[in-house]
Amino acid sequence: MLMRGKTILLGVSGGIASYKAAALCSKLAQAGANVRVVMTESAAKFIAPLTFQALSRNDVLIDTFDEKDSSVISHIDAADRADLVVIAPATANIIGKLANGIADDMLSTTLLAVTSPILMAPAMNVHMYEHPAVQENIRRLRDRGVIFCEPGEGQLACGYVGKGRLAQPDEIYARIAALLHPERPLEGKRVLVTAGGTVERIDPVRYITNDSSGRMGYAIAEAAVRMGAVVTLISAPTALTPPQVAEWVPVTSAMEMFEAVMVRFADSDVVIKAAAVADYRPAVQAEQKIKKNEDTLTLTLQKNPDILQAIGERKTFQFIVGFAAETERVQQHAMEKLKRKNCDLIVANDVTQEGAGFGSATNIVSIFDRNGLVRSLPMMSKQEVANQLLEIVSSRLG
Structure with a gap:
């Protein structure tokens, strides 16, 4: 009974994905958790509170003024008892309320009284999720320590296809288990992670770069922190919020990295x-914008230093993991790169596969060492890829 003795406050806000919260509630209860459910009135229009009462064996809280026990104040009592708070689904509305300290219903009022960790699993239309106000609220909550279980990509209830689908109950459950029973196999280890695509300036308004969202590197940094490591993240420009690492080092070019x-x-x-990392950079960076005069423009490029090669040559005790984004003969190219650059592991993917390309929230990778394939991972979130990669790394560090 993995969750025995743990009290989980499950907040359910009003979205069509609230039916998945019932499956999560059931899974938590079966694992031995004491699940206390708080619903918004909107959520109760999608799924009956009686469902959660039957699954959790506890009264469901909806109305701030419906005090069932006169010896306590319901929302304070619920907040005090929680070892972890999980909001699934987390709508744009409840995210905005918590980010701005609004308390106008049972769930938002309870959240302001919570001192335990909070895990939010957003679910909404893709355009709502991408709206600057929603993204700003998420950034603010991350800065305050709120943990997010990223929404998936796919067919949404509104008919759109995109990011905004509630993470599957099994994925949310795994995050809950990791938060309540954190394994720290990298305790005290100093982990250096690089992420993003470097930018090589041609002139003040133009540059060349490599396709990269930085999501994989950021997921690795966050997972390493959870496993107890002291993490330094060296990041080329991305649109991501810097994670809470020991040191965040923003850089632009390959030389800076x-x-x-x-x-x-x-x-x-x-x-x-x-x-x-860009393999080449312009030999000369123009001080002023290059004007459009001729039909063709010739750029002379010079080679950037190979960072992976350099650290492979200098390593003494360090454990080095490289990445290989390929479009063909993935295993062959990955093994050649691993040996040529003296890596301990290479994580390779075929970026032409759907779900494994740049900018995707998911990845499909194979992990190799000098003896060949170590583990082949099917399509999964980059957070889960990071977890599995670091499990292999930690086991090989002894």
């Missing part, structure tokens, strides 16, 4: 090179 890595390499136990 090279210097940042080299300064910190000797003190690192693990280096994970997830960044998409």
Whole structure:
């Protein structure tokens, strides 16, 4: 009974995905958790409170003024008892309320009294999720320590296809288990992660770069923190919110990333090179914007330093993980890169596969060592890829 003795406050806000919260409630209760459910009035229009009462064996809280026990104040009591708060689905409305300190119903009022960790699983239309106000609210909550279980991509109830689908109950359950029973196999290890695509300036308004959202590197950094590591994240430009790591180092170019890595390499136990570093840069960077005069423009490029090659040559005790984004003969190219650059592991993917390309919230990877394939992972969230990769790394660190 993994959850025995744990009290989980499950907040259900008003969205069509609220039916999935019932499956999550059932799974938590079966694992031995004491589940206390708080619903918004809108959520009760999608799924009956009686469903959660039957699954949790507890009264469901909806109305702030419906005090069933005169010896306590319901929302304070519920907040005090919680070992963890889970909001699934988390609508744009409840995210906005918590971000701005609004307490106008039972769920939002209870959340302001909570001192335990909060896990939010957003679910909404893709355009709502991408709206700057919603993204700003999410950033604010992340900065305050709220943990997010990223929504999936696919067919939404509104008919759109995109990001906004509630994470599956099994995925949310796994995050809950990890938060309540954190394994810290990287306790005290110094982990250096690179992420994003470097930018090589042509002139003040133009540049060349590599395709990369930075999501994989950021997911690895966050997972390493959860496993107890002291994490430094060296990041090329991305649209992502910096995670709560020991050190966040923003860089722009390959040369800047090279210097940042080299300064910190000797003190690192693990280096994970997830960044998409430009192989070449313009030999000359124009000080002014290049005017459009001729039909053709010739750029002379010069080679950037190979960061992975450099640390592979210098490593003493460091465990090095490289990445290989391929379009053909994935295993062959990955194995060649691993040996050529003296890595301990290579994480390879075929970026032409749907769900494994750049900018996707998911990935499909194979992990290799010098003996060949270590583990082949099907399509899964980049957070889960990060977890499985670091499990392999930690086991090989002894």
